[in-house]
Amino acid sequence: MSYLDQISSPTLLIDEKITRANIKRMADKAASQGKKLVPHWKTAQSHEIGNWAKEYGIKEVTASSIKLAEYLCGQGWDTIHIAFPFNIRETKKLNELAANQSLSVQIVNPITAQKLSDQLTNPVGFFIEIDAGYGRTGVHVSDFGTIKEILRIAKSSNKLKFRGFYLHPGHTYYTPDKQKIYKQSIDALIMLKTKYSSEFPDLVTRLGDTPGCAVMEDFGDVDELGPGNFVFFDLMQAELGSCSREDIAVCLAVPVVDINRERGEILIHGGGVHLAKDVLIDKDGNKNFGEVVALHENGWSLLPDRSYLKSISQEHGVIKASQSLLNQVQVGDLLGILPIHSCMTADCMGGYLSLDGQWVDHAEGCH
Amino acid sequence: MSYLDQISSPTLLIDEKITRANIKRMADKAASQGKKLVPHWKTAQSHEIGNWAKEYGIKEVTASSIKLAEYLCGQGWDTIHIAFPFNIRETKKLNELAANQSLSVQIVNPITAQKLSDQLTNPVGFFIEIDAGYGRTGVHVSDFGTIKEILRIAKSSNKLKFRGFYLHPGHTYYTPDKQKIYKQSIDALIMLKTKYSSEFPDLVTRLGDTPGCAVMEDFGDVDELGPGNFVFFDLMQAELGSCSREDIAVCLAVPVVDINRERGEILIHGGGVHLAKDVLIDKDGNKNFGEVVALHENGWSLLPDRSYLKSISQEHGVIKASQSLLNQVQVGDLLGILPIHSCMTADCMGGYLSLDGQWVDHAEGCH
Numbered sequence: 001m002s003y004l005d006q007i008s009s010p011t012l013l014i015d016e017k018i019t020r021a022n023i024k025r026m027a028d029k030a031a032s033q034g035k036k037l038v039p040h041w042k043t044a045q046s047h048e049i050g051n052w053a054k055e056y057g058i059k060e061v062t063a064s065s066i067k068l069a070e071y072l073c074g075q076g077w078d079t080i081h082i083a084f085p086f087n088i089r090e091t092k093k094l095n096e097l098a099a100n101q102s103l104s105v106q107i108v109n110p111i112t113a114q115k116l117s118d119q120l121t122n123p124v125g126f127f128i129e130i131d132a133g134y135g136r137t138g139v140h141v142s143d144f145g146t147i148k149e150i151l152r153i154a155k156s157s158n159k160l161k162f163r164g165f166y167l168h169p170g171h172t173y174y175t176p177d178k179q180k181i182y183k184q185s186i187d188a189l190i191m192l193k194t195k196y197s198s199e200f201p202d203l204v205t206r207l208g209d210t211p212g213c214a215v216m217e218d219f220g221d222v223d224e225l226g227p228g229n230f231v232f233f234d235l236m237q238a239e240l241g242s243c244s245r246e247d248i249a250v251c252l253a254v255p256v257v258d259i260n261r262e263r264g265e266i267l268i269h270g271g272g273v274h275l276a277k278d279v280l281i282d283k284d285g286n287k288n289f290g291e292v293v294a295l296h297e298n299g300w301s302l303l304p305d306r307s308y309l310k311s312i313s314q315e316h317g318v319i320k321a322s323q324s325l326l327n328q329v330q331v332g333d334l335l336g337i338l339p340i341h342s343c344m345t346a347d348c349m350g351g352y353l354s355l356d357g358q359w360v361d362h363a364e365g366c367h
Numbered sequence: 368m369s370y371l372d373q374i375s376s377p378t379l380l381i382d383e384k385i386t387r388a389n390i391k392r393m394a395d396k397a398a399s400q401g402k403k404l405v406p407h408w409k410t411a412q413s414h415e416i417g418n419w420a421k422e423y424g425i426k427e428v429t430a431s432s433i434k435l436a437e438y439l440c441g442q443g444w445d446t447i448h449i450a451f452p453f454n455i456r457e458t459k460k461l462n463e464l465a466a467n468q469s470l471s472v473q474i475v476n477p478i479t480a481q482k483l484s485d486q487l488t489n490p491v492g493f494f495i496e497i498d499a500g501y502g503r504t505g506v507h508v509s510d511f512g513t514i515k516e517i518l519r520i521a522k523s524s525n526k527l528k529f530r531g532f533y534l535h536p537g538h539t540y541y542t543p544d545k546q547k548i549y550k551q552s553i554d555a556l557i558m559l560k561t562k563y564s565s566e567f568p569d570l571v572t573r574l575g576d577t578p579g580c581a582v583m584e585d586f587g588d589v590d591e592l593g594p595g596n597f598v599f600f601d602l603m604q605a606e607l608g609s610c611s612r613e614d615i616a617v618c619l620a621v622p623v624v625d626i627n628r629e630r631g632e633i634l635i636h637g638g639g640v641h642l643a644k645d646v647l648i649d650k651d652g653n654k655n656f657g658e659v660v661a662l663h664e665n666g667w668s669l670l671p672d673r674s675y676l677k678s679i680s681q682e683h684g685v686i687k688a689s690q691s692l693l694n695q696v697q698v699g700d701l702l703g704i705l706p707i708h709s710c711m712t713a714d715c716m717g718g719y720l721s722l723d724g725q726w727v728d729h730a731e732g733c734h
Contacts, residue, residue: 007456008454008456008457008459008460009432009433009434009454009456009457010734042681042682064681064682065376065636065682066376067376084624084636084682084683085624085625085634086624087375087376087622087624087636087699088622088624088698088699089374089375089376089622089699089701090375090376090622092375093375108624108625108634109625109626109698111697111698111699112624112625112698115699135630136634136678136680136683136685137625137634137683137685170680255454255455255456255457257451257452257453257454257455257475257479258452258475258476258479258504259476263502267452267475267503267504269432269451269454271734272643272645272711273711273714273734274734276639276643276644277643277644277645277711278639278644311503313503313537314409314431314710314711314714314734315409315431315432315451315734316451316503316504318503318504330478331455331476331478331479332454332455332456332478332482334456343681344639344640344644344681347640347681348715349732350732364731364732365717365731367377367638367640367641367681367682
């Protein structure tokens, strides 16, 4: 029986071969430069996909929330890093988890460091998150006063262990010159490592985001790479040049519920609650909420003529269809939709169907 | 103990008083005109909130998917309508549910009617969805050939029962002249009712969307109203004039994890996986992903000076904060965020915390 026979409603498909190839490619790149790859598991959020990753030498992962860290605990990871400015209201939960799992957190201000120093009951590592230009979060790279104060507080604690500096240059998502961003980011991390390594000889520097890690070939003296999305990729990454459409490892299978041949539109069950509402805008100003692929027994394949989701609401999706697709599509068919942002789509769907018809886990409600 | 003490991570709060007032107001409006109110339960997706609604005379609800209908089955609803062009891959599930619950579906093409006619094992009602200008889905109001064909097929079935015409004029969300849309929509439904009522004397007409139902006072000879969002409202509805900010019944409680006083920004744990990515654009082109309210023991209150979410990513939210908020906020505080689109936020969060500290159910993964 084909996996397709199991599908009656919107279902997120995963191609294990593509996923493994994506992980292997990044693991090989990191290894070839002597870097440790610590992938951000906010994309896959899965035990089973974690087991695939372990086959390529991955030993540590990163979570986006303490709930996701809890889901990933006890799965054999050397350390789980929670790459979000630590939320001091979750100290109790952190203590519970740290009793049985090596964990690290991210600190961006002395108040949080003090709270952890006062209340930790088990050893927990921490990175200081650095902002070298993205501007979302982190201690500014030149704010040595704050760094010094966080380190002073940590030194007074026998539980809070400084591990190093973490930098997420998220502006690679909207800045064409990724080389320049990476140069600034690497320079910032190396400057900090040089400045603090006599006091903390074991400190490491970690850098990572998928658009940068996918296209850069030289990461300088940075120790660790931390991209996440590369495990699946998506249309946004294809647009950014991080991957080709053939590298996208997940695809939403959707049922066709109506066809309007006059308007050249196909109505599907598949909307914002399945795909999330991330959107690409093409050069003519048209919105694109996902692109259509053909489903077959072995997976999916790109179509010769482009068809795409021109609009979505909560459950509805409207495909602007090519003539060739219109010529063959029938009510009741299944189509595939490559997502704009796979992390968000996977989070909406909360599980995957593999191409051999097995369910693959995804953390539910872990945000 | 205050409900606030229960919160350590992003949590969707519900104010029962506001919710009940919203339901009562719409129920009173419908009753005063002799219309039946059949609310779209894709917003609340809850048994308990359904029980509140029953106190205001609500006896039927609408679901957005067969999975949500399944969740709502057995809760004492006279009928559950699935307001989505029926997906013929779900006929088996429909037969299962229809064995124990009165259901109706929506049909927009003869292929679907034929499939149901052939395969239904229990009686199921159906509405023909009509498109009178929105352009998303439905049989065009003047496409009498398709309507006739659907009705012909249904007549040959002893299970498929025609109930009437359903019209969702979703263009009220982006068209200022709601009066005009409602006039067109009501005219369309009445024309159809007149045309088909000799053959189907019991047929009903149902019309509904929140922006229209909230502001219109006269629904003409339409029989039933079917809005959904009005149960909670949100900032998009406030923007459209459907409600005031004081009528918004849900609010995302979020922990403050960092404060950048220089930039006037507050970093919260609260992003696209909690709020969804619906956005309002103000007249200066600024994005608004939600607005800040103060939380206190009895619920939340609007702030004298506006603070809003200027950007969100998967888990992060960045608040552009007023000076008065900056003066008092501390790392570890909780703030409230009024959502842009409450249906999507509730779907992301999958549960509510009431102001007396009780958990209120929301269907999980029912899309």
